[in-house]
Amino acid sequence: MERDVFERRLAALAVLIAAMLVVLVVRLWQVQVVQGDYYLRLSEENRLRVTPVLAPRGALVDRHGRTLVANRPAFTVALLPLEFRNPRPEAQAVGKILGMDPAEILSRLAAGRDRPFEPVRLRRDVPKEIIAAIEESQLDLPGVLVEVEPVRQYVYRTLGAQIFGYVGEINDDELKRLHSAGYELGDLIGKEGVEETYDAYIRGRNGQIQAEADAQGRMVRTLGTVPAVPGNEVVLGLDLAVQQAAEAGLGDRLGVVVAMDPRDGTIVAMVSHPAFDPNAFSGGIKAGVWNGLLKDPARPLLDRVIQGAYPPGSVFKVVTASAALQLGLVTPDTGFYSPGYYNLGNWTFHAWKALGHVNFIDAIAQSCDECFYDLARRAGPNEVAKYARTYGLGVPTGVDLPNEGSGVVPDPAWKKRVWKQDWYGGDTLNMGIGQGYVLTTPLQIARMMAAVANGGTLVTPHVVTEIRTGDNRLVARIAPPPAGHIQVSQQTLDVVRTGLTAVVTRGTGTALQMPGFTAAGKTGTAEAGHGKPFAWFAAYAPADAPRLVVVAMVENAGFGAENALPVVKDVFQAWLREIQSGATPAPAPKPTPGPTVSPVSAAPAAPRKSTQP
Amino acid sequence: MSIGLDRRVARNIDPYLLGSTLLLCLFGLVMVYSTTRYGLHPLAFVRSQVLHFVVGAVIAAAILTIDYRSFASGARALYIVNLLLLAAVLVAGRSSLGAQRWIPLGPFGQFQPSEFAKIAIVITLARHLSDRPGPYTSVRDLLPFLAHISIPMILIFRQPDLGTALVYGAIFAGMLYAGGARRRDLALLGVAGAALAPLLWHILKAYQRRRLLSFLDPSLDPLGAGYGIIQSKIAVGSGMLWGKGLFAGTQNVLQFVPEHHTDFIFSVVGEELGFIGCLVLLALFYLWLVRGVRAATVARDRFGALVAVGIVSMVAFHVFVNVGMTVGIMPITGIPLPFISYGGSALMTMIWAAALLLNVGMRRQKILF
Numbered sequence: 001m002e003r004d005v006f007e008r009r010l011a012a013l014a015v016l017i018a019a020m021l022v023v024l025v026v027r028l029w030q031v032q033v034v035q036g037d038y039y040l041r042l043s044e045e046n047r048l049r050v051t052p053v054l055a056p057r058g059a060l061v062d063r064h065g066r067t068l069v070a071n072r073p074a075f076t077v078a079l080l081p082l083e084f085r086n087p088r089p090e091a092q093a094v095g096k097i098l099g100m101d102p103a104e105i106l107s108r109l110a111a112g113r114d115r116p117f118e119p120v121r122l123r124r125d126v127p128k129e130i131i132a133a134i135e136e137s138q139l140d141l142p143g144v145l146v147e148v149e150p151v152r153q154y155v156y157r158t159l160g161a162q163i164f165g166y167v168g169e170i171n172d173d174e175l176k177r178l179h180s181a182g183y184e185l186g187d188l189i190g191k192e193g194v195e196e197t198y199d200a201y202i203r204g205r206n207g208q209i210q211a212e213a214d215a216q217g218r219m220v221r222t223l224g225t226v227p228a229v230p231g232n233e234v235v236l237g238l239d240l241a242v243q244q245a246a247e248a249g250l251g252d253r254l255g256v257v258v259a260m261d262p263r264d265g266t267i268v269a270m271v272s273h274p275a276f277d278p279n280a281f282s283g284g285i286k287a288g289v290w291n292g293l294l295k296d297p298a299r300p301l302l303d304r305v306i307q308g309a310y311p312p313g314s315v316f317k318v319v320t321a322s323a324a325l326q327l328g329l330v331t332p333d334t335g336f337y338s339p340g341y342y343n344l345g346n347w348t349f350h351a352w353k354a355l356g357h358v359n360f361i362d363a364i365a366q367s368c369d370e371c372f373y374d375l376a377r378r379a380g381p382n383e384v385a386k387y388a389r390t391y392g393l394g395v396p397t398g399v400d401l402p403n404e405g406s407g408v409v410p411d412p413a414w415k416k417r418v419w420k421q422d423w424y425g426g427d428t429l430n431m432g433i434g435q436g437y438v439l440t441t442p443l444q445i446a447r448m449m450a451a452v453a454n455g456g457t458l459v460t461p462h463v464v465t466e467i468r469t470g471d472n473r474l475v476a477r478i479a480p481p482p483a484g485h486i487q488v489s490q491q492t493l494d495v496v497r498t499g500l501t502a503v504v505t506r507g508t509g510t511a512l513q514m515p516g517f518t519a520a521g522k523t524g525t526a527e528a529g530h531g532k533p534f535a536w537f538a539a540y541a542p543a544d545a546p547r548l549v550v551v552a553m554v555e556n557a558g559f560g561a562e563n564a565l566p567v568v569k570d571v572f573q574a575w576l577r578e579i580q581s582g583a584t585p586a587p588a589p590k591p592t593p594g595p596t597v598s599p600v601s602a603a604p605a606a607p608r609k610s611t612q613p
Numbered sequence: 614m615s616i617g618l619d620r621r622v623a624r625n626i627d628p629y630l631l632g633s634t635l636l637l638c639l640f641g642l643v644m645v646y647s648t649t650r651y652g653l654h655p656l657a658f659v660r661s662q663v664l665h666f667v668v669g670a671v672i673a674a675a676i677l678t679i680d681y682r683s684f685a686s687g688a689r690a691l692y693i694v695n696l697l698l699l700a701a702v703l704v705a706g707r708s709s710l711g712a713q714r715w716i717p718l719g720p721f722g723q724f725q726p727s728e729f730a731k732i733a734i735v736i737t738l739a740r741h742l743s744d745r746p747g748p749y750t751s752v753r754d755l756l757p758f759l760a761h762i763s764i765p766m767i768l769i770f771r772q773p774d775l776g777t778a779l780v781y782g783a784i785f786a787g788m789l790y791a792g793g794a795r796r797r798d799l800a801l802l803g804v805a806g807a808a809l810a811p812l813l814w815h816i817l818k819a820y821q822r823r824r825l826l827s828f829l830d831p832s833l834d835p836l837g838a839g840y841g842i843i844q845s846k847i848a849v850g851s852g853m854l855w856g857k858g859l860f861a862g863t864q865n866v867l868q869f870v871p872e873h874h875t876d877f878i879f880s881v882v883g884e885e886l887g888f889i890g891c892l893v894l895l896a897l898f899y900l901w902l903v904r905g906v907r908a909a910t911v912a913r914d915r916f917g918a919l920v921a922v923g924i925v926s927m928v929a930f931h932v933f934v935n936v937g938m939t940v941g942i943m944p945i946t947g948i949p950l951p952f953i954s955y956g957g958s959a960l961m962t963m964i965w966a967a968a969l970l971l972n973v974g975m976r977r978q979k980i981l982f
Contacts, residue, residue: 006918007910009791013922014906020933021899025892027940031850032888039850043884 051119051211052186055204056150058231060164060194062240063268063465069164069195071150074283075126077134078119080143081109094144097133098123111185121169121186125151125283152188152282158275159247160238162303163267163401163463165193166281191281193303194234194463196402201467201475204231232475235466237266245574246271246552249567255535255554256304256442259571262450262540262549264479265459267399269550269571272304306397306404309439310553313526313560314367315536316388316434318452318496321364323387324375325492332495334360336371344425349373352525364499365507367523369433376432381423384431385411390487391448392458393440398483399461407444410437435527446551449538451486452496453520453546458483501543508561509537512569517576518543521568523560524553531556535563541572548575625975626677630904633897634967637952638666638960640894641878645955647860648874648881658874658955669961673968681972685916688740692761695733698726699768725958727769727777732966734765734784735923742792743916752798758789759802770813775821776946780930782806787926788919791909821946845939849883849891856887874955876947880939891936894953898932901967908974917973924966 031039060069077098087106095102100122108120131146138144152167170178170189181200183189190199207228246257246269259269274296280289293301302308324330340354351369355362363371376384388394394409408414410431412423430436443461451458460480467475500520503509508523521539528534535557540546550568557563642662649658684691741761749755762785770778789799814822848862862884873881883891902925909921928951935950937943949956951963 005793006791009793010906010910010922013787013791013925014903017902017906017925017929018899020929021895023942024895024933024936024940027937027942028849028883028888028891031846031940032853032883032891035850036853036888039847040853042847043851 051145051147051209053207053209053226053228054149054188055206055228056230057152057167057188057190057195057204058202058233058470060202060234060236062236062238062243064239065235066240067155068160068236068238068240070153070155072153073148074124074151075128075131076121076124076147076149077126077131078121078145078147079105079109080119080145090141090143093137094122094141097130097137098126119145119147123284124149152278154278154282156240156244157277157279160243160270161193161275161278162272162301162305163193163236163238163270164278165195165402166191166278167195168281169284192301192403193401194236197400198234198464198467202231202234205229230470233468233470233472234464235468236463237261237268237465238270238463239268239575239578241578242571242574243269243271245269245570246567247273249570250552250554253554253557253563254298254304255552255557255564255567256308257550257552257567257571258305258442258446259548259550259575260443260446260450260459260461262453262459262546265447265450265461265482266465267461267463268548268575270305270463272302272308274298274300276300303401303403304553305442306399306401308441309405309407310442310534311436311438311526311528312434312440312445313524313534313536314369314372314433315445315522315524315538315560316438316440317364317367317372317432318448318500318522319388319391319393319434320372320376320379320384320432321360321496321499322391322488322492323379323383325495326387326488327379327383329375329378330360332360332498336360336363336368336374338363338368338370340370342370342373342429344373344377344429347426349426349429360495361499361502362507364496364522365502365505367503367508372432373429376428377425379432381411381428381431384428385409385414387488388438391451392483392486393438393444393448397441397443397447397461398480399443400464400478400480404443405441407441408437408439434524442551442553445536445538445553446549449522449540449549449551450546452493452500453540453549455490456486456488456493458486497543500540504539504543509539509565511561511565512537512539512572514569514573514576517541517572519572520546521565523565525558525560528556532558535560537561537564537568539568539572548572550575622975625977626971627904627908627974629900630908630967630971630974633901633904634952634964637894637897637901638964640897641953641960642666643859644878644882644953645874647862647885648878649955650860661957662955662960665957665960666964669964672961673964676965676968677972677975679972680976681917681920681969682914682976684736684920684969685740685743688737691733692737695726695730695737696765696768699730699765702726703768703771725956727772727774728956728958728962730765730769731777731780731784731927732924732962732969734762734781735788735920735927735966735969738762738784738788739916739919739923742788742919743914746915747793749792749794749798752801755789755794755798755802758785773817773821774947775817776934776948779934779946780927780948783930784923784927787929788923791922792915792919842938842941842945845877845880846941848880849940852884852887852890854888856883856885856890859885861885876935876945876949876954877939878954879936879950882953883939895932895936898928898951902929902932904974905970908970908977911977912973913977917976921970921973924970928963928966 056071059067061067079094087109091102091105091109094100095105105122108122111120134141134144134146154161154164167188168191170183170185170187174189175183175185190196190202195202205228207226209222209225211222242259246259250257250271250273252273254273256273257269257271258267260267276293336358338351338355338358340351342349342351352367355366355368358366358368358371360371362368388409394407396404396406410427415421415423415427415437427436431438447459447461459482462478462480464478466477469475497520500522503521503523504512504519509521512519512521519539519541520543521537524536524538526534526536533556535554536552537560538549538551540549550571552564552567554563554567642659645662646659649655738758738761741758745757747754762781766778766781769781786799851857862881882894905921905925905928909918909925912918912921931948931951934943934946934948938945949959952960
């Protein structure tokens with residue numbers, strides 16, 4: 001090829017390149033400079049709206065499928081930052097209608113600044129009258145949107161409040177922690193209780209609607225929809241009727257009730273009073289209500305069942321008795337004399353009652369304090385502490401609820417470390433009857449009783465039993481493995497059970513007797529720092545093949561037998577009625593091809609006769 | 614084969630070409646940051662892009678030390694390896710948006726053979742054109758070259774990657790034109806290609822057809838594929854003369870513009886830096902392309918000259934189609950903006966293309982023939 005032809009063609013290529021670039025420059029001039037104003041305006045009022053669609057949270061149902069927590073539709077008022085041209089006056093106007101501080105509205109707007117096309121929710125669950133007022137002034141408030149969204153509804157209000165927890169907008173800490181799990185600013189998240197523990201199952205997945213809006217912000221055309229995926233249904237081991245009986249039995253008094261299946265740790269009822277109404281949180285809690293809950297000296301937000309720390313009183317004699325039996329200090333026939341007091345050096349320790357001559361079984365049945373002072377002294381604090389720990393005291397039970405407490409199992413080393421004091425003989429005596437430094441959560445006591453009842457297995461308590469999809473397919477079965485087996489022989493357990501049965505047949509707990517019903521239990525009356533003692537009653541039934549452990553504790557009420565036992569009785573009665581009524585009035589669960597279905601069911605196959613109290 | 618950089622040769626390096634390459638890369642990194650700095654890991658994209666730049670530049674330095682004529686001798690092997698890689702994509706590739714373009718590389722991520730194939734095609738076609746220097750007196754004389762380029766083109770079309778296949782067409786046209794093919798023969802091939810279009814239509818994925826149709830008539834699908842074009846124009850236009858300021862774009866944040874860090878990155882340039890910023894960027898491309906043409910002019914042999922022409926044709930086509938797409942004068946075909954768009958394989962390919970141009974220009978003959 002000729003060199004000059006080549007060079008001419010290269011020159012032609014260079015001209016072509018220049019021409020193409022000129023075309024681009026001319027076109028850019030046309031778009032950016034000539035029509036720039038037009039496109040700028042279009043960009044400022046860009047028409048695309050992305051509205052998140054809140055996924056309805058999964059329902060919480062009891063063991064028979066009765067709905068405990070659901071959702072109801074409600075109005076949400078949101079702001080579109082993009083449309084909010086004059087934030088100050090408009091925030092003032094919106095704040096006036098909604099009864100919100102304009103400063104708060106502005107700070108919420110600022111938080112959503114980097115995604116100006118996404119609505120920022122101002123208030124959930126807004127009453128109809130306010131919605132009407134907003135729609136009247138829609139033209140003056142172009143950036144205000146009204147949406148219908150599901151709001152959490154706690155059907156029985158305060159019932160089970162601490163078990164369920166509540167929902168609220170995700171806070172900064174949670175967002176930081178959970179962002180990688182797909183949580184976004186403004187998301188609702190479970191706080192406390194089952195709502196928190198199982199949030200990942202309950203929350204579902206939010207969807208979104210992409211739509212084109214007109215100048216008034218009304219959606220004209222839907223461009224695309226990503227449907228929300230509803231959350232999974234959570235099946236609780238709770239029995240609504242039993243729970244209601246427990247709530248009613250405790251009434252207005254401060255205290256707890258917990259009922260648990262000793263075989264696998266399924267919690268059947270769980271009450272902590274005073275409670276609160278979680279519905280107050282669903283639409284965003286008002287500051288006054290929130291402060292009231294926080295400042296209430298009775299601490300309604302506290303789940304006393306798992307977060308309280310109480311001296312267990314004589315219920316703790318289960319531990320002392322086990323220690324004494326294991327160490328060979330007593331047999332069932334060992335005789336004691338109860339004068340009503342016990343001398344240790346120069347100190348006199350009082351007993352609740354002078355019982356005279358008793359054997360060991362009656363010492364348990366009548367809750368003989370001197371007997372257990374003596375046994376604790378002879379066993380020594382370290383041995384008592386060891387058996388307390390083997391029954392799972394002093395450590396969290398591992399229940400599927402957040403922020404569980406662990407109580408205190410004291411021993412000389414502990415006292416030295418924490419109180420910088422020596423351990424005295426009197427400390428051992430107090431410990432022997434569950435006083436002094438011993439602190440437990442009611443759930444730990446329930447688990448201890450369960451271990452006695454089930455032959456020594458330290459179950460892991462759990463309120464949830466299954467996770468199911470909306471169309472009733474099994475997602476997960478919650479059956480946490482037991483924490484272990486207690487280090488107590490079968491003979492020891494047999495003696496302890498004999499003693500606990502005697503409590504009901506002829507001891508301090510005879511009031512629990514019902515026709516056709518056998519039970520075992522232990523009363524407790526624990527000195528409180530102030531006021532009347534804490535009343536305890538912990539029981540299981542039937543005595544020979546236990547299926548339910550019930551523990552009640554009433555703060556500053558007096559004797560356990562008089563104040564806590566009746567509550568326990570109410571719970572057992574409700575439970576028996578549930579069994580007798582054939583149990584499952586709810587839609588029977590459809591057979592599911594789930595991978596881990598176990599045949600175990602807490603409901604009996606046939607109603608039992610003669611259990612009417 | 615001479616390895617190592619002679620001082621006299623190194624002195625011949627084109628400072629304008631080198632400088633504009635580096636400035637384009639820097640411009641690209643800034644824009645990638647601007648378009649991807651949202652979310653939890655604001656630096657993730659730009660970090661990956663910097664990494665690819667560094668690796669690409671090290672390899673480019675190695676390319677400079679090798680006389681470009683060595684590549685001519687390896688052309689046959691290169692051609693075969695290239696076909697194997699493109700075939701591998703079809704067999705084992707990872708797909709995105711309904712098209713298979715990537716080969717996974719385990720811990721090293723993935724790469725896109727069709728990007729590197731662009732350079733392979735330029736080198737092998739240049740060698741082929743040097744081996745058959747013509748003169749080409751009829752269309753039949755061009756058929757071997759058509760066959761040469763058709764095989765990889767069909768493989769890429771099968772992915773399907775319409776845009777990249779068209780890039781090959783541009784490389785082919787540019788190199789054959791500079792190589793001496795008659796204008797009317799090239800025109801004939803072009804007409805034949807256009808006649809084939811209805812056949813190719815069936816191979817296209819539905820989304821690609823929609824994109825092409827909506828370019829022809831945006832009102833056909835104003836809210837789907839046409840929406841991207843409209844939003845891109847809004848972004849570019851709203852930048853006006855001076856732009857909204859770097860990192861101050863809103864269309865970008867709003868994610869109205871699809872693929873705004875890859876194919877549509879220019880619409881963010883337009884929005885944030887305005888007409889002036891666009892002029893600066895296009896001027897950099899112009900400088901780069903003109904120096905590329907100069908490298909072809911001063912090349913010591915036909916192979917070097919045609920390599921330079923092929924690279925210039927490739928980049929010019931990319932720039933024109935990509936920028937044209939963002940302002941609505943070209944259809945959406947999925948072609949990245951060289952040096953600027955996010956994408957490791959594309960960036961490294963462009964850096965190596967620049968290295969080849971520098972290589973050809975550096976080893977020019979002092980005395981022209």
